[in-house]
Amino acid sequence: MKKIEAIIKPFKLDTLKEALQTIGVTGMTVSEIKGFGRQKGHTEIYRGAEYRVDFIPKVKVELVLNSNMVEQTIATIMEATRTGKIGDGKIFVLPVDSITRIRTGETDEEAI
Amino acid sequence: MKKIEAIIKPFKLDTLKEALQTIGVTGMTVSEIKGFGRQKGHTEIYRGAEYRVDFIPKVKVELVLNSNMVEQTIATIMEATRTGKIGDGKIFVLPVDSITRIRTGETDEEAI
Amino acid sequence: MKKIEAIIKPFKLDTLKEALQTIGVTGMTVSEIKGFGRQKGHTEIYRGAEYRVDFIPKVKVELVLNSNMVEQTIATIMEATRTGKIGDGKIFVLPVDSITRIRTGETDEEAI
Amino acid sequence: MNTADINLSNKELPMKKSMARKAVLPLLTALLAVLPATAMAGEEVSGSVAMYVVNNTWMLVATLLVFIMHLGFASLEAGMTQAKNTVNILFKNTAIIAIGLLTYAMMGFNLMYPGDFSIAGFFGFAGFGIAAPDGVAGGIAYADGAYSYWTDFIFQAMFAATAATIVSGAVAERIKLHSFLIFSTIYVAIIYPWVGSWKWGGGWLDAKGFYDFAGSTLVHSVGGWAALAGVMLLGPRLGKYVGGGIKPIMGHNMPLATIGVFLLWFGWFGFNGGSVLSAEPGLVSLVFVTTCLAAAAGIVGAILLSWVLQKKPDLTMALNGALAGLVGITAGADVVSVMGSVVIGFIAGLIVVASVMIIDRVKIDDPVGAISVHLICGIWGTLAVGIFSADHSFLIQLLGVAAYGAVCFPAAFGIFFVLKSIFGLRVDEEEELQGLDVGEHGMEAYGGFVIK
Amino acid sequence: MNTADINLSNKELPMKKSMARKAVLPLLTALLAVLPATAMAGEEVSGSVAMYVVNNTWMLVATLLVFIMHLGFASLEAGMTQAKNTVNILFKNTAIIAIGLLTYAMMGFNLMYPGDFSIAGFFGFAGFGIAAPDGVAGGIAYADGAYSYWTDFIFQAMFAATAATIVSGAVAERIKLHSFLIFSTIYVAIIYPWVGSWKWGGGWLDAKGFYDFAGSTLVHSVGGWAALAGVMLLGPRLGKYVGGGIKPIMGHNMPLATIGVFLLWFGWFGFNGGSVLSAEPGLVSLVFVTTCLAAAAGIVGAILLSWVLQKKPDLTMALNGALAGLVGITAGADVVSVMGSVVIGFIAGLIVVASVMIIDRVKIDDPVGAISVHLICGIWGTLAVGIFSADHSFLIQLLGVAAYGAVCFPAAFGIFFVLKSIFGLRVDEEEELQGLDVGEHGMEAYGGFVIK
Amino acid sequence: MNTADINLSNKELPMKKSMARKAVLPLLTALLAVLPATAMAGEEVSGSVAMYVVNNTWMLVATLLVFIMHLGFASLEAGMTQAKNTVNILFKNTAIIAIGLLTYAMMGFNLMYPGDFSIAGFFGFAGFGIAAPDGVAGGIAYADGAYSYWTDFIFQAMFAATAATIVSGAVAERIKLHSFLIFSTIYVAIIYPWVGSWKWGGGWLDAKGFYDFAGSTLVHSVGGWAALAGVMLLGPRLGKYVGGGIKPIMGHNMPLATIGVFLLWFGWFGFNGGSVLSAEPGLVSLVFVTTCLAAAAGIVGAILLSWVLQKKPDLTMALNGALAGLVGITAGADVVSVMGSVVIGFIAGLIVVASVMIIDRVKIDDPVGAISVHLICGIWGTLAVGIFSADHSFLIQLLGVAAYGAVCFPAAFGIFFVLKSIFGLRVDEEEELQGLDVGEHGMEAYGGFVIK
């Protein structure tokens, strides 16, 4: 089993959610984060003093799924969230040892 | 070493914290996230227009611990947070290569 | 490839960011979390009733990078964020299977 | 003035304007219409008429000040409770002012000021609806040149809704919306004005010499008794008292709570200042002084005691202290000395801190401290009149306090009890955990988070 | 008094003080300076002079009440929109009050109250700038003892900015700042006062017997028409209407929106109460009553309808309902019965809920419901005068409504259209997604997150 | 009226009521008690008495308007600083109003208006406590029919606390609570009233012809000098100036800051309008006009300059601009022309933007811009009287400015210095990083996050 962490632009979340549902992803966990990367933040002035906004608001989507789903899912994410502009984000894949559904105690595949 | 990520219902956090302390878990990291899953969100109306609340507020608890602690911890989490109702959440276990305590530089087991 | 998760004291973020840039880290993801650990929270009184503030505000920094960068990066993080006081935080290293840059479709090393 | 005047006037514009803008009788003529015969001597306005206009204007200003107290309550209650119940609290307060004004017009006013009592000094009702007596009877002669009939009504109507609002804070975060609304409607339409008639309507307590200048008892305790009844029937919020201990539930927005308290104080200038029922300079200004010094002393008292007991000064206690001082001085603002007002306020500040802690220890869960502020300090203020004013009897004041408690608490308890058996009072556990905003209103107070 | 008096006075302190603090003529003398000849009989002040001072004082209080309505608008609009556009909305409202006051002094006042019309009853301009007539002409004689010239100006000036503010809410979250500011300047400097002159300036509609007491049409509809024109040219916010469906965009701060509505109601005591243009007790108090009962009925109407239609009672609808009732009663607050005011308000409450939903379905995106509240209910209120007041004709009221629509909508549309072709009206997509706060102002409304 | 009247009256209810509700002498009789002998001719009220009541009523309204300015300050300061210090700021402002009112009653009033000076024109003290002169001496005769003794006291008392509040914003986010409270108490109890006596108390500067209508210098600069002294002794907030550069620290809540500024403006109608010390129509309305136009021009000036310098228009500068205009016009609101007020306000708007930037560059860390707004613009406004009013001398105005600076800055510096050596002024680094809310008060402003 794998965990996919996708860092995307906030306004792409709805599109992504719908795209993932169509390929049968039944669950995900989402959080608001701030990103630092190639996409340089802008310089602003507050009461006369300059400052750089380095961290840009992004959304992190976490998906745990079967290894065999990974490729398709990545493809779907790219399709749904890509704008071609710098700052589109990244997709990380991490190994997962086990999954448990708290409600039923089911584990691994059944728990997804 | 392993990392346990538990997605739970927010109001269960206090109970979980106490349960984990009793089994000797000395540290954890917590964040507010939104979850999408089998537990379907409700439909609401705002100023006459319908909308679905798909993402439900959840809490994510991250624990890094010795591999030998994993089983007991999962059991404890389930006990503490299970309501039997849909949306209780999930427990994911991920491998961890190393741990370092910033303050002392201790690593791995000593750093937990 | 590895993922480094560093839990640090919030006011150390700026220092850390600058330190990481100097060693050529080009991207990171940051989030506000609450931490529970050896650093015991304080007891407060609200309208006459005591309560413990167990969870202390922390910042989580996530870095995905080449395995060969890990050591140096850990060293840099420790240097930048260590105060020697309890609660300085932890550094976790997790394995990463793959990285994809949404914008270009580049993968792994090129995608960092 | 009439068109003739206009053409004569050397500056047409404003005349044309005022003429254009309001299609009413010219000013002076309008006034002549409401003059007592004695003053009908031609164009020149008499001092008495001018005095009537000043008095009435002040009463109207007092009215709008009392109105803004409802925003004060809404802000304070919302700030002192959890974010997930904010919409519910704001909704309740918005609904209550509407209900209060309409029911008071429908029956409250004539219940509170029946004129003649059908049951001597105890109950009277002058009929449904409101209608101004014609001519001077509804104008300058209505209250001896102090205010018009409509001014009397609207000023009193603003007071009415207040009593119900006091309850709202105490039962917050767990009461079913419709049960609360029905309770408020009954309480503000019947109980508040009926018991009010005993004193302000010239009923039996008034005859006994009981004194309550602006409502420490008639408004605040009356609301406080209902709050106590409601909280007892509802029980505490989930997670408030666990394993014998008290788990504080933080207010979610302190700036909002502070705005609420300052607006309440602001409105109190009209609540107390207007209760002089005229613009009489000496008296109104004295009331301003006693009211402000009592509030100030209440803050100091609450800060000192909370600093001592909690090691750190508690903002919410300082805010409660201000209100405690204000509620405390309300019964005697015009009959106690300035020094007296400081002492009354300071003691109220001490009382409110102690009361909040004690009430919490006996596991009565009052999220905003409404019972301590309005009931306990309302009682204190009423008794204080008997202590700090030579002209009033402590025993009579005590009798008044007891009389209101003896009727209001059972009445409120009864209404809540009936509602509980019919609709239930409390939302189900899941809704309470999730918050009443989503449960009762299907929305969040701080929506628009990117992730919906 | 003069130094002599002081030395004679048995209590020096305050004399010295007031003397010291203001370097003006002693009070009575000062007044004598503005007395009509008839009253020059020595030291004693006549009742008429006292009356003049009361009237003027009330008008000044009304002025500051209308002022605070601008904070009401700012809060309501900010609360009902997204956090990322909050600074922009607050900025717009801060700028508008400044622009409104300055342009009204520069030309608006003399456009709205030209005195003589150059084009009979249709257009007149008394010249740039403001200057008070000397002596009594600018004082007690200016408006027949109702208020001074400066009072007249500042009261009217506070009204002026309101019209522009109404637009701000409807076009929020997507309009370019400078385009909006230019529009507002033109609209408030020229259109609002010009069309206002038709009625309040004593123009042709006034001659026809059209009635609009405090501005359901002259202020609210005038603003509403511009809002409609702006929204139509701007188009909806991104993501509001997708695939035929409506995606609601939540307001981000309900306590703020509630504060806004209560402050607007608070200000309305001056908006309507001041429109009596004197402190005449009977009339001002009647206006207080009709205004409050209409607002209360509006709340009830909106709550009931939204509860029925949405299953859950909607706070934002209750808030819009209060405003609907207030806008609805504004045209006839002094000429309808108390019962009439309740009916007018209740219907306004129903209308606003229906209107918000319908306007949304026809894909006109009005984030705060300004069009429904100010335009639709403004029209309803104006027509209601023809229905609920025996002395006014429905047809004439209809004519007035039509006349304002026929001029204001095209005028606003034209101005927006020109601005669109020159500067563009709408921020680019990326800025809209990111929010106008960063885009137009380079800052966040809720900054200071540890991660910058 | 008396019971006899009642029975004669054709409408018993209200009579009974007003009788019941207040146990004071019937209105007219009450007034007769305070009439000057000349007016004792029977029931009929003289115009002078009516005038006295109007004047007094206006002064009381002005008083409550000044009161609400304290909420304005609290909101502005909280909004312009970080969330983690919000409770501390709200607490300070709540405590200050209490301290200000109580100390002013205890000694401030009699220090500021001593009547006779023990050190000619320089220092005088009329004794501890407050007590109204009996009968007419404390009523109609107290200030020549302008207001009663109690009105005088409470109006002045509301001003007093203001000076201390100004300091609070500048020293925010790092000062120890108790040190600040002690400082405020001393400053508001002694320094403010003492130096105030030089002008408003009829002291030496008054004799010199120095003019400060409502307190550009006596209130705002006096507070500003203390703010400057405090900031210099405290040093900047951690992380504000690092490596030669300036790191802005964002305000955390712009709606709150905006509410603050609008409430301050709202209160200014009483601050300036009440400083006429009567309801004299011509003068009060003129003051309303100059005050509002100056504020409006201040906004425009600040927006323009910040737009030019920062490329994007800064909301916080627009807000500071409004206050700058208000502070600027305060010294001469009644003696400059309307055009003059616009110029004064506009320049103040430019000054405040430049001042905020310069003060930041010289590393004086003033989180809310209090020094620029109150001190710098206070000085500008005082000098402007010498420029824009023919009747006043620039040099005398300059002398006044210098005199206050020469005493207030050293005095404040001295008090802060002593406190620093005894208790220390600044919280420790860890507390500052964590925030004063938890450190000093053990609570959060926005608590109730699910994770405690």
Ligand SMILES: Nc1ncnc2c1ncn2[C@@H]1O[C@H](COP(=O)(O)OP(=O)(O)O)[C@@H](O)[C@H]1O
């Ligand atoms: N090495 C990294 N580790 C963790 N997160 C990263 C890393 N690089 C980028 N990110 C995240 O991805 C986001 C987008 O990356 P960025 O370099 O700005 O643009 P792009 O995705 O086009 O390369 C960043 O804002 C950050 O949140």
Ligand SMILES: Nc1ncnc2c1ncn2[C@@H]1O[C@H](COP(=O)(O)OP(=O)(O)O)[C@@H](O)[C@H]1O
């Ligand atoms: N595949 C998944 N990947 C990541 N998080 C998930 C996944 N499935 C569920 N979750 C998280 O677990 C929460 C609960 O899951 P849900 O399916 O709603 O109920 P249950 O836990 O009873 O299966 C979701 O809200 C979501 O946060």
Ligand SMILES: Nc1ncnc2c1ncn2[C@@H]1O[C@H](COP(=O)(O)OP(=O)(O)O)[C@@H](O)[C@H]1O
């Ligand atoms: N076992 C753990 N798993 C996850 N996070 C942890 C763990 N232990 C500590 N942390 C995180 O690290 C932070 C600091 O740890 P703590 O034990 O308080 O001090 P120190 O870093 O000095 O050991 C905690 O607040 C928590 O967020």
